[in-house]
Amino acid sequence: MFQRITLAAIAFTLFSGVATQAAAARDNARDTPSASALLAQSRPDEWRTPDPANLLYLQLPTGRVIIELAPDFTPLHADNIRALVRAHYFDGLAVVRVQDNFVTQWGTPENAKDGYSPAPRDHGSAKTTLPPEFTRPLDAALPWTGLPDGDVYAPEVGFSEGFPAGRDRRSGEEWLLHCYGMLGVARDNDPQTGDGGTLYAVIGQARRLDRNLAVVGRVLVGMPLLSALPRGSGALGFYTPTEPHMPIRSMQVAADVPAAQRTQIQVLRTGSATFAALLDAARNRHDAFYTRAPGKVSVCDLPIPVREGATRN
């Protein structure tokens, strides 16, 4: 059922031009194990099946993007996004901004910038302002797998059951990081103006945004549908009126989708022995191609593995 492992999610593959390389690597007894070999040996209970109430489907004409919300970090934003999705707020809207090496953003259009103005939207039960959930109080009950390799921006980094996170014991805060594939809520200057009607996925270097915006989840499947879009030519990568906007067919909460139309998906537990082994193999990588191991691994550089089964529909 889970035969296909998302390639992008286990990008610790060999970098080369020869087809014989993987075979050569396997022949070398001193080699660190490959990511695919480690995942093949993982135990079933090292994988978790995300709660469908926390999974969002962003349906584009090019395919389905699957997002996991992180309500332990941003509960009010998760609730508001679910309410907007259930009111069909996003259906018929579009991607409005793609800024190279930064973010892809969709939802509430910026009339002044992108030149199109759809009919007024139904917000359903969603609120229009929210307390800023840019950080949350440190909670020892939340899962935490520390990464001892260091970080430029945060005093401490690690993983909290599937999400890269930062911690500051001095201030007593923890927060999700703007790593590749993370989902954030755009806002205006007032920190309370992020209602979830405009979302962005990180497609480049965006750690400078940490603790200034609510990071509400992670794209588990379909990042290339967002990262390979044409960059907007307007300021900050906003699309101009003459540029085509990738339309949003719908956003749905997976729990609201008939079971037969859901995508079967599992995420490797970041507290598992296999995840620890993946981190270690990345640090100490030595094989037919890598002559010098990186020695360390940065918190944003090891994508958390996701595996998909066949969509039943």
Place this chain on the structure above:
Amino acid sequence: MFQRITLAAIAFTLFSGVATQAAAARDNARDTPSASALLAQSRPDEWRTPDPANLLYLQLPTGRVIIELAPDFTPLHADNIRALVRAHYFDGLAVVRVQDNFVTQWGTPENAKDGYSPAPRDHGSAKTTLPPEFTRPLDAALPWTGLPDGDVYAPEVGFSEGFPAGRDRRSGEEWLLHCYGMLGVARDNDPQTGDGGTLYAVIGQARRLDRNLAVVGRVLVGMPLLSALPRGSGALGFYTPTEPHMPIRSMQVAADVPAAQRTQIQVLRTGSATFAALLDAARNRHDAFYTRAPGKVSVCDLPIPVREGATRN
């Protein structure tokens, strides 16, 4: 002449949805200066005009990508790439690989993987093997602007006249980093097999490759022409035979191009006071939008500003 500053190169722009935000930020006396304000105050002698012998034009149907070689770090590779370019080795080849959040690669096709096999290429005076220039001996005569903010992978990081670099005083080495937009030379398992006939630009997280490949330069202009391409569906992001390959019209050394057809370009000196001010503004950023300054800046996160003039042709 240099009126247009590449937006992507000064990505320290505001992140918001309201057009009034920039104005609001300017009104706040406590705000850190914006990147555009700092650049507007820069002195002419803080900018350098790259040597046209070190500039490559990668001509795609969608536009011109401009690359600066770094012969101080990888002199033999720079010579070999120039020789290949002058033998028209690349003309008529194509982009062969786009791996999401990693690299875009072009040049010598991998017949087994991408299914097309052009006529044998003329290598001109280029060599087919090269000593691996993955690091070079530390040289106090090379420009160096250290970055005190720390790094996960390298003991010391900074900038060497336009290129992000790492240093290890213990081993006596320095090397260029796999930051976004950097150019590398692909190779097979044997470290001497990178001849420059296959090049890659970093479009994502690739620091794990540091010191395992020759980093030979940086894309100064045109990254979106490489970063927004469709991802290859084959292993490692290689294109399969049925996927369209973005063709290379030509690669040229700018010095060989008639002056009237060259792009006028300048790069901010990384030893300049304005570059130091940009780093400082990034660390301490506080304005109408940013309520918490990042405190630090990572070596790959501040793109080195490039400004272009009109192309005379």
